Amino acid sequence: MTTTNIWQQFKAMITEGARVVATMTANNSNGTSQAELRDGSVINIKGESVGVGQKAFIQEEIKGTVPSLAQYEVEV
Template identity: 70%
Template sequence: MATTNIWQKFKALIPEGSRTIVTITANNGNGTSQAQLRDGTVVAVNGESVEAGQKAFMQGGEVKGTAPELAQYEVEV
């Protein structure tokens, strides 16, 4: 009889790593891009699928796709 680990099933539903929205500042031509985080930090990421000047989803140091241009609001609690 096989046992079922409910915690492992639950963890399988959640993708590994956090997803961050970045602005692509340059495509390097070698399979990597430069991306700027919201705090102004510039990082190198794998992937060139998003053009410079557009927002992208970054997960695990890799460009996952284009992110929508949405308004950003700050709220103090």
Template identity: 75%
Template sequence: MATTNIWQQFRALIPEGVRVVATITANNGNGTSQAELRDGSMITAKGESVSAGEKVFIQDGEIKGTAPSLALYEVEV
């Protein structure tokens, strides 16, 4: 049965979980990879499909795919 609640319909459009962009620093050989976030912190993510030095999307601790290498600009307002 489809819901008529507009808030529930809106929430269904938003993907669940947190997505971050990171740079792979090493593949661990056990199904995980080391990744460096933009703030310099290191995390371990599931997956080894991307080689070291490439940017990736990580969602809920799992590598979802490669990310484009775009320039990062910080503006203070």
């Protein structure tokens, strides 16, 4: 069923779930890894495809590596 509602069409293009970039701190050798978020908190996440010290794109599980780019915070 096709909708003419532009908002619904837009929402259909976006995947659900939070997307985060984190630095990998450990591979637990049980199918999970430990990652440190930008705020300093540490999480366990499914997947071991990214090495320790590298940055990973996370969306419910590790999706892949991301380059280490400069990070800026702007207050508006």
